[in-house]
Amino acid sequence: MKRIREEEIFPRNPNKTYGLMELVKGSSTRVDRGPDDMVSSWPHLLIREAALFAACFAVILALSVFKPAPLELEANPQKPPNPAKAPWYFLGLQELVAYDAFWGGLGIPGLVVIGLMAIPYLDRHHSGIGRWFAKSRRMACTLWTGYVVIVIVLIIIGQYFRGPNWAWYTPWNMPPEVQ
Amino acid sequence: MAVNYDQEKQDLTRRNFLSLAANGLIGAGLLGAAAVFGKFFWPNVSYGPPSKFSIGKPTNFGDGAKLNIADQKVSIIRHGDKIGAISMVCQHLGCTVAASPTGYDCPCHGSKYDDKGNVTHGPALVSLFWFDVHPTPSGDLEVDKSKKFSDPDHYYTVT
Amino acid sequence: MSVKELRPSGPPPSSGGSGSRRPSTDGPLTKLSKAIYRQAPEVWDNLRPLALFHNIYKSVYRTTAFPKTERERSEAFFNSFLLHIQPAKIEKHALRFTYTFGLGLLSTYLFLLLTISGLLLMFVYVPSVQDAYGRMQDLHSSVSFGYILRGMHFWSANAMIAVVFFHMCRVFYTGAYKAPREFNWVIGVILMVLTLILGFTGYLLPWDQLAFWAITVGAGIAGKANWISDNLNSLPHPPGAPPVPPLGDLTRWALLGSDTVGQEALIRFYVLHVAILPVIITLFIVYHMWRIRKDGGISSPKESPE
């Protein structure tokens, strides 16, 4: 390892208690991390971030040009549309609310949020970090998949299987006035 | 914070006391601020339509009438010589119900009510409100939405 | 010009010329420039376009634009305001697209797009029951690029909700919420709730049928908190104790500013949507990022057994 002359490159600032001390060629000084496999963020990270932004911007722009945002008729407090559907991300909630207003709208969502926050304090087994679907976490992954499936199924029901008066319909029998 | 948890100095030293007191003061201040904010967001006047409105002479309504007063979200009904005012705000989550042959249906989550506002189909659990109907000196009938009843059959009987 | 008369013995011509002083025939500008040259010859060097550009660049960016050596590359991140949030060196594993699918970063980008398009929309939108809907129509008809602007806000908002959810799934499936990142997961849940509330408040603003009834129902849901106070009141309690106030009606009333969705609700949702919630969510995002650094970068398989 060839040390680079300290003083010249990183002049010490006597007012600071910290500073960049030196840069060395060779493996990083991080301990307990096994063999070094660090790369410098410039350009490896930067180029990926820039590419992701370009892609993200392009997709959003294309959607906005070719599929403009919907605008319904002006609000009319006297006449609710039938059915009055929430935006897709709240359709799961609306589906629950159709069974019981308190539990569907506040009770269950509140418990879900608290439950989500509790996950890292309940599952403290130190294994499988940094791997997709680690074997030792099969149980956890299955439970989570169950949760995701419920969320998605509720949204799909609300979007495609509920018609006027929030009654059951199949997508192919849906009255035409329901978008 | 500065509370001293040193093993040997568990008792309340002067410094502990001061920092506890300071924390208490800060806490009380924050609570007070929260109360002030809460009160600020609390509307003191309502900008909605007035809660009392006239519906004209009883003779406007024939027997069996079911008349929708849209901007007040009230349905006026007449059974024989009895006139009632039923709220059209769904008891489930507040959509406006629509009159239907069987009574009132809510388009939002499918609640159904009969002609007197009783629930015949969920998810609503409670029947529609009835409002007070009374005559004014001029002989017109007036509905007072500030007086509401959760049980049906609050009629005004035409004499 | 009068300068000549006032100062007959003007500055001598540029040095070097041989011998005798003769009265200057230079104009005032030439004289000034000669004077400058004599006093500070480097000024002219500094004005050379390349040098000027280089110096301005160096004063703005603290590192070279094309870092080549290892040291310059580190400094490029270390010294840059935008980049210093990130480490100068990063584990190869963290760069694999199939590990994160860039979902967290994508949420940040979408939030950025929402902020920019939202600020532009504010130039057109009026939060009033009479005008709001008309302004939405204007965006589609009379404002240049208005519909694209609205579309960008609409699509970014919808995409952000989906992407944040997928990001949460990725974090779960990779076990990335385990120690020491527990609290960052909690921050994440808060971020997701904030994202949903942002969507909810924004949904009312177009003042169309969907908006109006979705918010009516949403406020109705808040009203169901009455269940809690009703049940508390039905418990045995000491005689004369005041009843718990109807919690749901109270929240609904504070949310809508009235008992139905109207102008009061619109202005409340507007302020929440364009000012309060974005600031709160920005603070949480900043904290989320800071925690990632402090927790040792994003998770890696080296941290635990399989």
Ligand code: HEM
């Ligand atoms: C506004 C929404 C959010 C933004 C902008 C955001 C941003 C980010 C970013 C940029 C990363 C870096 C890694 C990556 O790109 O995947 C990250 C990691 C992380 N996020 Fe989020 N996030 C958001 C919501 C959430 C949610 C909903 C959760 C979970 C409930 C969450 C939990 C985490 C955790 C635990 C990490 C560390 C992951 C690791 O170390 O591998 N975040 N977030």
Ligand code: FES
């Ligand atoms: S609001 Fe009437 S059924 Fe939900």
